[in-house]
Amino acid sequence: MAILRHLKKVAFLVLLLPVMGAMAAPMGGDLYVEKQVTTSGIMGRPTSTCPQKIWMTKDMLRCEDPDHYRVVIFRLDQNLILMLNTVQKTYQEVAFEDFQQMLQMGAAVPGETPETWEVIVRKTGKKQKICQCNCYQVLVEQPSLNMKVEMWLTEDFSYDCSLFQKYLETLGGTYYSKKAIDQWAALKGYPIKTVTYWTMGNMTMSSTCLVTKISQEPIPKKLFSPPSDYKKIPFEMPPTPPEKN
Numbered sequence: 001m002a003i004l005r006h007l008k009k010v011a012f013l014v015l016l017l018p019v020m021g022a023m024a025a026p027m028g029g030d031l032y033v034e035k036q037v038t039t040s041g042i043m044g045r046p047t048s049t050c051p052q053k054i055w056m057t058k059d060m061l062r063c064e065d066p067d068h069y070r071v072v073i074f075r076l077d078q079n080l081i082l083m084l085n086t087v088q089k090t091y092q093e094v095a096f097e098d099f100q101q102m103l104q105m106g107a108a109v110p111g112e113t114p115e116t117w118e119v120i121v122r123k124t125g126k127k128q129k130i131c132q133c134n135c136y137q138v139l140v141e142q143p144s145l146n147m148k149v150e151m152w153l154t155e156d157f158s159y160d161c162s163l164f165q166k167y168l169e170t171l172g173g174t175y176y177s178k179k180a181i182d183q184w185a186a187l188k189g190y191p192i193k194t195v196t197y198w199t200m201g202n203m204t205m206s207s208t209c210l211v212t213k214i215s216q217e218p219i220p221k222k223l224f225s226p227p228s229d230y231k232k233i234p235f236e237m238p239p240t241p242p243e244k245n
Contacts, residue, residue: 031056034213037065041205052209060224073224083235084226091226094235118143121183128152130192131211138187146199153189190214 033054040047050067059076071084081099084091119142126137133154140149191209198205226232 030217030219032213032215032217032219033211036210036212038208038210039206041203043203055219055223057219057224060221062223075224082226084230089227089230090233091230092233092235098235119179119183121187130154133192135192136189148197150195151187151191152193153187153191155189 031054033056035052035054036049037052038047038049039045048067050065053064053066055062055064061074063072065071066086069085069087071082071086073082073084074080075082079096080093081096082091082093119140122139124137124139128135128137130152133156135152135154138151138153140151141147190211192211194207194209196207196209
């Protein structure tokens with residue numbers, strides 16, 4: 001049961017990672033980001049690298065994972081999460097409040113509270129130029145999840161980090177204390193590179209996200225809604241993405 005609870009927490013983070021990867025809302029206009037995501041250590045699967053695309057406005061975010069045929073859309077303006085399967089042409093929809101209730105029912109552990117999801121944030125003082133951006137390094141640890149994150153953030157762009165805080169407060173309140181949310185939200189700048197490690201028993205999984213393109217351009221609102229020919233199906237917590245054939 002402990003493993004199942006841990007997997008549900010990881011599934012929650014899989015859903016939230018696009019937001020953690022976005023980190024900030026654009027101030028000077030809508031934002032489009034392209035990334036390369038490399039994963040390794042998943043049992044039975046080889047190391048793989050796939051593209052990821054993110055579109056952001058002040059209250060909407062779309063993350064597209066073409067290799068896994070998956071699109072996740074966050075609508076702060078409607079308090080909704082949508083998950084699209086681009087092969088089956090289906091979509092799932094869940095309200096933020098209902099999503100939190102699912103987390104509480106599926107992952108509750110006696111004696112565990114948001115305060116037990118301690119977040120340790122440390123600026124190392126290291127600096128590096130990545131993808132032509134001036135970056136500084138931050139190390140983040142979550143001991144209760146056996147998770148460590150190495151982040152390289154840039155302040156070359158001007159962003160409002162309050163949106164990231166809203167997402168964590170809305171979606172992560174089940175697991176994160178206000179102190180932990182404030183620590184995440186206090187990080188300044190956009191993450192150009194992140195390396196995330198999870199340890200589960202003898203298995204260590206890692207995910208590396210590297211930004212390859214950033215541009216500020218108007219984004220059509222239709223990108224944040226399912227296409228008219230998609231069929232709505234009941235919502236289920238996201239599993240590890242299926243491997244592309």
